[in-house]
Amino acid sequence: MKGTAIHLLAVLVLVASCATAQQTRDLLDDPGALPRKAGVVDVPFFPQEKYYCGPASTAMTLAWSGLPVTQEEMARQVYTPGREGTLQPDVVAAMRRNGRLAVPVDTLRELLGEIAAGRPVLVFQNLGLDFYPQWHFAVAIGYDLDDGDLIMHTGPYSHRPVALRTFEHTWRRGGYWALVVLKPGEMPVAAEEMEVVRAAAGLERVERYTDAAVAYEAIIERWPRSFPAWMGLGNVRYATKDLTGAEAAWRGAIAADPENTAPAWNNLAYVLQALGRRQEAMEAAQKAVDLGGPDDPNYRSTLDEITNM
Template identity: 45%
Template sequence: MPWSAALHAWLRPRLAAAAAVLLAALASAGCATSARQLQAQPPPELPPQVELADTPFFPDDSYFCGPAALATSLSAAGLPTQPEALVGQVFLPAREGSLQIEMLAAARRRGAVATLIPASLEALLRETAAGNPVVVLQNLGLSWAPSWHYAVAVGYDLERGSVLLRSGPMKRQELSLRTFEHTWRRGGQWAFVALPPGRLPATASEDETVRALVAFERTAPPAAALQAYRSALARWPGNPTLAMGLGNTLYAAGDKHGAEAAFRRVAEAHGLAAAYNNRAQVLLELGRRDEARAAARRGLAAAGPLRPQLLETLHAIDAPVSD
């Protein structure tokens, strides 16, 4: 079970009956929801039915729904993982649950790019239609007595008005769209997709993708980070953060010529002092001192808070060369 600092009451035991009553009440709720809208006017490109039947299943009827859901997502992404291998990374015994931030971090440590998707039911359905299982956080209890639960959305049926989940001990839980939407909304509509480097979620925003890749780069091998950055730049070629990440990763991979070219492109396109500084340092390592000096001086003109770093780079460039 997940836990968040903002969700301070942990009352999962004794809530089974209350949760069942709540689910029944939500199913008959008369308020207009996006679930109703999707059923009444589904986007024409959205298939009426989707089921990712080959998604792995790890049954769980304990507090370990976080590790089970994450293992499901990682295994579906081609990164076979058992829940037991994740317990120590995401489960907090004192809280009897898993933190959302640890779920994302553990996915990245296992080699997946974990990206939050938009908080909308349509985005969730689009992801499953694209072949991507979605890890979701639900509150199966009440606002004053929450029962937090991780599950994995693996499909839907718009005609039946249902969503399909790998959930706890149930391999194929069919839940009405409206009931699911309410339990998901009570969980903050938090959801993410874990994919191998080189694949992007169908609905992830540019900002969330940048955040996911910067976090992934911190622990990923350079080859994996390169693949991830290149796929993102193919979708958002004008993003300077992605371009800087590509340059840094090329440098980490030992490709100094490629890194220099990447930093040059960012500097020319966006005038970033950081790009001039990084390019100057790489040029110096390549023995191209005059070009390095020119790059550092151009960066200094736009340095702002990076001025001390660029002055340090210029000092290194102008230092006497030892024999």
């Protein structure tokens, strides 16, 4: 029985390794604008200590971005002793706490595109099988389409070539989870508005207001009609007592999306009240109620609060 189980496992591993890696095949057949070979220079390498692939990979990407971090410091931020490992949300949280945007990368073409643009990509893999996982974080730092390899800082190995086909299988089993780590104001190669907005909002949530403002301003420069970016910019300016700036941002939100302005009018009412312009504040609050509906408790509460001041 034991021998049969071992034989079955070997067959399953063989089947998994032979499964079609469609993204790899598509890339090798048609790389498009991607160069045949690319690599990111000067990505620090921290050999992984036991169970520390998460801290090591997080430290490597943050150190590459210019922050003086160590594997041990990142372990204190992302490692969960009870699990003998690192959870993905903790990696994202660490990026935010350290003032960096964490933007998802979920296709192999996007991943290689970031490398070609000179950025490493933090990846999450399952080096085992779907039913017997071996979770692993690593950093992709280069590729060679002629050889069919991805170059990685992984475990104890620096600049290790891994077959793209093999990587795709392990990455798929990890849920195609990967991050590119950016300084505020930078954009990913395949920039999608809401992905970058969510990354900027992450900085706002951990009160990295200056970094969040820079990120929101860059989003607005790229997408001038980005309602959530204008709203976020108003929020961080208000939080830092830049009331005039907050007013300008929320008016920008109103102009950006005239069909969805109730939240902006509601926020504008608060900043106008803080600026001592009570009549304008009441008018803005009433506008929010009119647009959002008189039964919305948030907008009605704002109007009542300002009216009774």
